[in-house]
Amino acid sequence: MPRRVLAVDLGGTKTATALVDESGQATSERRAPATRSVEETAGHIAAAAEGACGVGVIVPGVYTPATGRAWCPNLWGRDEVPLRDALTARLTVPVAIDSDRAGYVLGEAWLGAARGCRDALFVAIGTGIGVGILSDGRVLRGAHGVAGAAGWFALTPEWRDAYATTGCWEAESAGPALASAAGAADAETVVRAAREGAPDAVAVLQRAARFTAMGIANLVSAFDPVVVVLGGGLGAGAADLLLPIVENEARRWAQPLAMARCRLVGSALGDRAGLLGAARLAWSLLEAEPGHDRDQVSPRTR
């Protein structure tokens, strides 16, 4: 039987888990409602890790490797929680933890649309906008784990109050913005109407796409990646509608040498990007020489 790691994608509303072997083959893939206490979450993960040789966990928020604490307001409230301690107290195998954005880009770089790329971005557009960054083969986290918070990109000098809570790009282009601008129940409804050619829905989608083009152009000028993967619920679901507009407009704005050598593509893994990225985190930890990756912690010697 091949060795397997337990991959855990902790979402705001549901938790996805799977056992994943070294080639990326997943078995026992499950989705369950999210649990609201970090202790309960850690207990479920420990139970599911039975037989696994390592665990990879991604969280919907900010993870700080120096402290092992996670800040995930949609999951565990406004305070940081001691996620690493809660997990290592219950696990007998090594555990790697990172943000969901890191997981997405790692998953796509391992098995998806950015396969084998050392400089890649994953732009997740759903209820929010966030970016996973791979630079020279390493996940870029910033000083406080906040790097890639591109939903806060300022893309117009015309201030609107909505920008204060989510950032400008997110307020213009994420799912709730589309629904609100079109007076629809949700972004999926707007996308469906746009596909059917409804002029209002098309206009709303185009406006959002133009801001997304500016945001992606800025990411290309800033990070000079070889590929930008568009994902997230809205980004992946409407990639066929968004990409032609984004491609066309982003070329106008971005640094030309960087843009000319950068592919814009839809996610190949869809909502499994995070789960496979979590698996990749665990495998990287297991493959690493002792002390090689100081951002991860092995509880093997506890």
Place this chain on the structure above:
Amino acid sequence: MPRRVLAVDLGGTKTATALVDESGQATSERRAPATRSVEETAGHIAAAAEGACGVGVIVPGVYTPATGRAWCPNLWGRDEVPLRDALTARLTVPVAIDSDRAGYVLGEAWLGAARGCRDALFVAIGTGIGVGILSDGRVLRGAHGVAGAAGWFALTPEWRDAYATTGCWEAESAGPALASAAGAADAETVVRAAREGAPDAVAVLQRAARFTAMGIANLVSAFDPVVVVLGGGLGAGAADLLLPIVENEARRWAQPLAMARCRLVGSALGDRAGLLGAARLAWSLLEAEPGHDRDQVSPRTR
């Protein structure tokens, strides 16, 4: 006598050189007009390197470590030049090469306003706008050496033709933009008039500063640094006028957790940031274990 490296800051119009010891003490500091052929430049550098134990060179453009070639249109025309080969053919000591933006941030992180910081940005505002990036202690270059080309940031949906050649932020906030908007000979004249309270000059500077605030806010959201150093001819020269506006406006736009923990400061090294950064490049190369930094090349064994 202490060991010294030769530091070389190749600018578009002048070349600065100095011998720099391991503590950052510089001697024999010189400025000379730039030479227009890479062969001639390499010859001058080799002559000046007499007695040095290593050489660090920064270039005003894009340097590609994989090929050793530099693209510096203001210095050597539109074609890439084989800079590393030209240098190693004439030098008997190791040479490290990087972009000027990398040099600026390394200099400030070594001896200046970002001393000791592992996550720092140097925003150079002069005739152009470019950003040097230090992330987790490493210079971030991107896949093609273009990372940090933030002068191309899209900051307004209202397209202007001027954006096509320099990018939006640069067209709104760099020196030539100020001079042109104020109908002045150069940006220094505008800054001087603004200091004296001339309303038109103040308005021009404030408009440029508001775009700069948006650009810096976007950099903070993207990279999550602990410090942003404002430098370059205009950035350092008018830091006292620009920083209060930038500070105030950037806080409105940027990801709040990242912004709250990030300092915005003027350059401490002024136009010596690059020279000291070039020295730091050389010292890092000399200190590195063999094979430790695969981006640099030692010709010691030639």
